[in-house]
Amino acid sequence: MLMARQWTKTQLWGIRSAWLVLALVASLYCVHRFMGSSPLETNLLALLPATEADPVAEKAVDTLANALGDRTVFLVTSKDAARAKAAAKQFGAALQKSGAFGSVTAELPPFDMSQIGGLYMPYRFGLLTRDDRDTLTGNAASLHDALMQRLYNPVRGPLATQLADDPFGWLEHWLGGLPLATSNLDLEDNMLVAHRDDATSVLVVTTLRGSAYESTTQRDVLSAVAQAQASLKTDYPDAGIARTGAVFYAESARSASEREVHLIGVASAVGIALLMLWVFRSPRLLLLGFVSTALGIVCALAVTLLVFGKLHLLTLVFGASLIGEAVDYSIQYFVVYLGARRGWNARQGAHSVRPALGVALATSLLGYAILAWVPFPALKQIACFAIAGICTAFASVLWLLPVLLVKGPKQAQRRLFLRAGLLLARWHATIGGRRTWLVAALLLIVAVPGWLRLTSDDDIHLLIQRDPALVAQENQVRNAIGVDNTAQFFVVRGPSQESVLQRAEALGAKLDALNGAQAVNGWQSVAQFVPSAQRQADARAMLAQHAFNDPAALRAMLLQAGFRDEVADAWIASFAKSNTAPLTIEHWLAAPWSQPYRHLWLGAVDARGERGYAAIVIPQRVTPQNVAALIAIARAVQGVAFVDKAASVSKLFGAYRVDSGIWLALALALVLLLLMVRYTPRGGIATTLPVLLAVGVTLAAFGYARVPLNLFNCLALMLVLGVGANYAVFLREGCLRDHADLGAVWTGVLLSAATTLLSFGMLALSAMPALKSFGATLALGILVSVLLAPIGMPPERRRVA
Template identity: 30%
Template sequence: MKTVVELFKWSVLPLLILAALWTFPPKINTDVLALVPDDSMSEPVRALLSGPSEKLSSTVYVLIAGVTREHVGEQANNLLVRAQRSQLFQEIIWQRDATALATQYQQLQAIALNFSPAEQFIEGEYGNWLLSRWFGFETPVGVLQQDPLQIDAGINHFFAKQLGDAQMVNNAPYFQRAGEWATLLQLDAGRLAGSIPWQQDFNAWLEAEQSLAEVGAYQLLAVGSPRYAFAAMQQAKGEVSTIGVASLLAIVSLLLLVFRRPYLIAVVFYPLALGTGVALLVTQFIFGQIHLLTTVFGACLLGVSVDYSFHWLFAKSKQREQRISGLLALSAASSILVFLAQALSPYEALAQMGVFSAVGLAVAGLVVIVMFPRVVTSTSSHFPRVNWQRFPSLSPKTALVAAITAILLLLVIIISAPADDDVRKLQPLNKALQQEQLALGEWLSIDMSPRAIIVSAPSEDELLTLLQATQSRAEQLTLDEDFAVVSNLANVVLPRREQQRRIDALRNWLAHEENLTAVESAVGIDLNILALNERVNALEVLSLDDLSSYPLLEPWALSYYHRLTDDGALPSHYGAIFVTASATAWERLVSADWHQDVLLIDRADAISASLKLGREFASYLFAVALILLAALLIWKQGWRSGILRLGAAATGAVAGLLALYAADLALNVFSVLSLLLVLGLGVDFALFVAARATYAVNAVVCSAVTSILAFGLLALSAVPVLSSIGLIIAVGISVAFLAALMLSEQGANNGS
């Protein structure tokens, strides 16, 4: 009856945790930029990259192709209607609203002279330019009557270039290739694209659309970051679920086999569930959201927190539960210390993992120490009898030398070992999606990871001048081979002084009545002088800060950043030239000498560079954690015993690293995090097998079996980052267990 009452008391806390999680559900973040610390990039660079990157990460490009344009248009219109009904997208771009475009176009008339500077004006007399504009281009008389001075010519030419090879039919873009027609829709989900529920709903919607395409005899291709993110998440989720199920089955099987009391299943999983729930709430409270990688790494807590339960139950079976509590507290403290060091990382995602793990293990360990004595009244172990005293061990002197060698070797490897931080190698290759992207690329070019050339200058005019010079030099260096400029402010806006000069030149030219008389005579139309003067007098100089005020110029507004500075000589204006370039062309650009205010950035390379900094930071944190852990163990167990315990864990970590390199995988920031887990488990094993007491070693064997099984399956993952984590931990804890036995002191009796 007492046990039932205690179970009832302890059931209240999980209910409160569940209520809190229901009220404040965790917000899962899958954005890879969360891996990049705020201080690894300057504020302007991050701002310039995040705008287009955010747009790319939330947009899906859907191409519909078929034999006839009419059929393609009909299917696109049907898909548009279904997309609107799905309420999955904040913006759907296909057919443009002619009325809205006209309104937006009218807003540009006041700054019309600022567009397409290389095409709109030529050197020489203003009147000569105007006449060459009229007679060099066959401008319809109706257009001349509406815009006799061709002020809008720059706008027309500018937006014609943006259409590329597309043909506008009924306000929608169409492409023709090899006897087929296609049209493109852009589906933008905004910030919702990063949420897992949206990705699941979108994937279901897209599968239904692809089924309709098969029936309707047309081709539907879709690419975009949301698709890749969902595919990677599903693969990782499936593999982690497999690992979780395998671990659960292993733990349940061991509990039933060894203790033969079904109610212990609930008792053992209670600390795990409570620790996970509290860790989710604390991490959400501190960071406001939880990265997907945090939940994946959190799954690793399963093997660690269950260790505490196994140790206590085996000790209870030998009436040693009071003695074991002190070792449990020391084991938990060592693991928590390691993960708290990780929580100091400037990388939010990595700091989240540290906080999540430290809180989860602290709660799980505390629950075992406090709750188990009140709930578990008695238990008996049916573990096969093994005389662990006979397991071979090293002599005291050899063991000490081996332990010190392993610790020093681990420090050297973790700081100086070769590594590969390329973010591209952390993601799985989805062949089906790659084939879709290649097929869509045959129709049109959409670069999902644009490269950028960031330019800074003290003023707007200097920025635009430097942007234009930078583009020209880039084109010369690459000889235009596999290189194209996607967006450049200097191709849209002229320096302010040039804008003003052109406006003044046009006003002066218009002030001479004979110029207009000559035009009327040459063209054969009557000009409305009053209307012309009003329009010319309304022309304005465009400031880069005003770009965002014009909807049609919003894409270029994302390419500009203005930071206020006290010193006018310091760069305060930043612009980005977004380009597409082959690897060869980009290498040629990167190897060239540039102005000190020019910075070349590849988005993937920038993230990789930040991951490198994160790995180096984590490696130094690991070294600090190793030293602190040594101090803790020496303080609590004496210098010789402390070094032997830490040496066993270090041996496992070194073995995990060697296995990583043997599998042709490289060290990265997640490998370092895996070593933290090996270190924590290794110390845990060493503490409990120190005297080779049978009940303690049996508990370690059960813990090791569950962990090795779980992470052994993870090592087979097709996701490189998960595979490396699984391999390091599976091999590391296997060797750490053996090292703990070989480096332990012999017990004075046979398992007492």
């Protein structure tokens, strides 16, 4: 075979310059993206896929997330009520002074409750509670009793109406039923206060100036809160503060991910550097290996930001572990470089290693391509990051390292390679050749009981890990306020606003009928603020039939109760003169005080080309005991769907976990086909067998350890296939390569496996359960793959003297 020509100096500098330009462009683009607002995506919901069949339900999830995302809630608690209120005032003032918040509310501004009654007064004859309806359908005595109770009842709520406008208290009763206060909080001294046991807690609510998921907002908020708490600790050492809000969870997730990136990145880089120095004894090769890897990671980062615009935390942490896989290609080239027995030709060296790297790249891309197909935004990003990174690393090994390694090595690790060759020969004699099928049968016998013990766990919390301290504080706030549910709700749809309101009312009636363990302890709906036109018309008709049907008798009843003639006449006349047009959603939305409840109305929606309207109904208490009843109610009312994002994602996890078995089988078949084309059918089967056994042994290990499988274990097996198959490929290609030193090849394989274990294995130490599952599966699968890789070696290797 003719030796490939070396490059001319012009070609060498041209290729080097091209790679330098690529590195500069990618690096400058990444710097540019991080110089402005941070491209890191810390919104945990953004990691999740769209899980609802109805896109309106997804809109509802987003609406609630946005409504709550810019709010933070603080609870200032002390055993002394006066000190708790004073501490809350000081804390709120400190937060306001910091400038980190758009608004801070510790003391409620004076609010004229008559504004609420003012909205409903013109429509009062269409507003009746269920109790008042029952009273009206009774006899005249019942109506008289209701009037007397109204006159002599000393207890009047904050939404009390004037006797002249509401003699029987129908409007006042209806206003009292509005879900304005669905919590344990009381209004004291213009502050929202909760008394629990012997402690008093005061609520301080803030809104953010920017997005809770922006790093600048997070830093400003945490700094302001820390300073306010330090000041409060000096003046009120007995006061405790609990906090909750999306900004705190987002900052916690970002900080944890950055710590893990540093830990995994630094530990992997140091470990890989020490291994490469020990094996190659060349700082130059170490530097070039990291140049290739750095190019891969920088280009991967640039491509991912260019394609997606944002970078998920999951991708960032996973990207730090890509170092181990990206460096594999350069290691294989260095092995050829150091194993060269004649004059070194860099171009020929690249040509000789290209088949092995090409097959290895193809198997890896297959595993990541399957990740890209899964509809999880984070997994799509990971796939994009990895594909761009390893493709760049592959290209740099073939077209950059050769122009940087023009001169041959000064010395080679002959002794190390010789020992490695002897170890390989003994290990191959033990598990390879005619013993291959015996080894496979023994592993199968051992694995079957483990497979039978396998269980699964598809909980959504496998994806995210919330800071336990923040969760404890959130629970403290929830318990004080008395609100149990914000994650499960109903979406009510209809072709018109009227149909949505009617269906929401039907849903509310069924929720009210639940009792015992199935009770929901109340609910919030726009239909409570704006009854349907039909219900308003029915109320008006009922009043016309049972109260205003005999104006003379009604007038006499009012006069007998002590009403003046002109007051009684004016009120009776107001029924006839009142506007028969019903209260509408638009009237309610226009009222400033409706702002805290506007998320209950989704408005016009368009799903699958079908236009309509939608609203949200939120039950206050959802438990495992009543969730089945709530789902049954949703199915019983037309246009109603029960939305539980966590359960939907968990269900999707389970579905894709099952599907991943099919994907894995198809991927194995494709890899087998690829290797059979390359190595003949018999050689393809032998080369695929190690990674197939590695997948089986990994599954069995999880079964024996009683570790439930989840989607991320199964997806990691795809990468075990893509990465683990490389080791048998490298060995077989070494056997087929002219003048190859098998000891050097085996050294390179072991070093590649070690670097991959260092990087991906570090993921097992991640606090994020998804990455922990990923890392543990990859580490075990890759370890078994490299140990069984010699099975794929041909019985005899071709040698060229």
